[in-house]
Amino acid sequence: MVKLGRTIKLRLCPDTAQADQFLAMSQEYQRLANIVSQWIFDHGFQLSWLKINHHLYKEFRQESELNSQMIQSVFRTVSARYKTVREQLKQHSYRYKNEESKWIQVPRDLNWLAKPIQFRQPQADLVRQSNYSFVDEMRKISITTLGKRTKLSFTDKGFEKYFTDDWKLGTAKLIHNQGKWFLHIGITKEISDFDTKNDPQIVGIDRGLRFLATVFDSEGKTLFFDGQKILHKRKKFIEIRRCLQSKGTKSAKKRLKQLAQRENRWMTDVNHRLAKTLVTAYGSHTLFVLEDLTHVTFNTDDLPKSLRNSHRSWSFFQLETFLTYKAQAIQSTVVKVSPAFTSQRCPKCGLVEKTNRHHDTHEYWCKQCQYRCNDDRLGAMNIEMLGQEWLNGVKHPKIEKLTTAG
Known part of the structure; x- marks a missing residue:
């Protein structure tokens, strides 16, 4: 058996008060995540969740309104981000030519980082049942905030088929994007593995x-x-980008960012x-x-x-x-x-x-x-x-x- 993973993306429908609660909670989560990231950077990249918890948990519980489970999630979130970056660095060695013009590859690790990883956007990782759960026969979702849990409706268009007994819901990520709130939920299911027999x-x-x-x-x-059509369309993107870069204005830079997002969505x-x-x-x-x-x-x-x-x-x-x-x-x-x-x-x-x-x-x-x-x-x-x-x-x-x- 092999574990199959997916991510379902729910559009949340909070009222003004709920949106403010989500923003306050995700900003606090972001603040603590950056503190943990700085601590890891200053202490030789200690990525053990137990060690991070031992040094920072009591301090966070005293000064932060996040509950105990959310603070533990902060530690896991930051540690996981550093582990991901470590793997990325390992896969892309530093390459240079020596005096004999031969390519040399030098393995890279976290010590190549010049500064701590920054969490630039408000976010929060929510544990199933502890921080979020579905109520009212799956018509609403209950989410933890800094004060108390709040219930709200959501839209699951395109993801309805994943709400079955075959899929197991895991940790969710609360995301704020362009004034809208989303909940990305990791789900898993066990399926039969690929069989090399019987002449595939x-x-x-x-x-x-x-x-x-x-x-x-x-x-x-x-x-x-x-x-060919892809190359032709990419050529158009390059021409528009070159024109905007030559202007260098604030509006041109904003348009460049939007263009990059549009191109990424198209290629995806x-x-x-x-x-x-x-x-x-x-x-x-x-x-x-x-x-x-x-x-x-x-x-x-x-x-x-x-x-x-x-x-x-x-x-x-x-x-x-x-x-x-x-x-x-x-x-x-x-x-x-x-x-x-x-x-x-x-x-x-x-x-x-x-x-x-x-x-x-x-x-x-x-x-x-x-x-x-x-x-x-x-x-x-x-x-x-x-x-x-x-x-x-x-x-x-x-x-x-x-x-x-x-």
């Missing part, structure tokens, strides 16, 4: 710029998801729809194989100059995340393989030769066996092949460079 379908996915995804499956079928929607299309097309018992694109850059010679840098902010990781949790929900899975030579290996004779790929015509032409193929399709074919090796028990499948026929 293998789907190799090559991600890129010209095509968002090129897909090759174990039955020999290929799907192309064109990315694109990745959601692409991931949904893939899991719908192939269904359960499918192994989706992706390249591990950490620290990988792309050749952009065939792109307009205005889009040469767009690949640096391309949300490949977001698509990977969406596909992973959507696949998990239908007893499928995602595995990542080494990207080395996936665009250079001939699937017919096994020759690995960089010059066989012609970027100008988007074609792969093997000079040894004369096999010809679209270069994006070829990448997906090799990725699918590595997925088969993973199913056969190879933990970290990768292509070895062969310069003669295998």
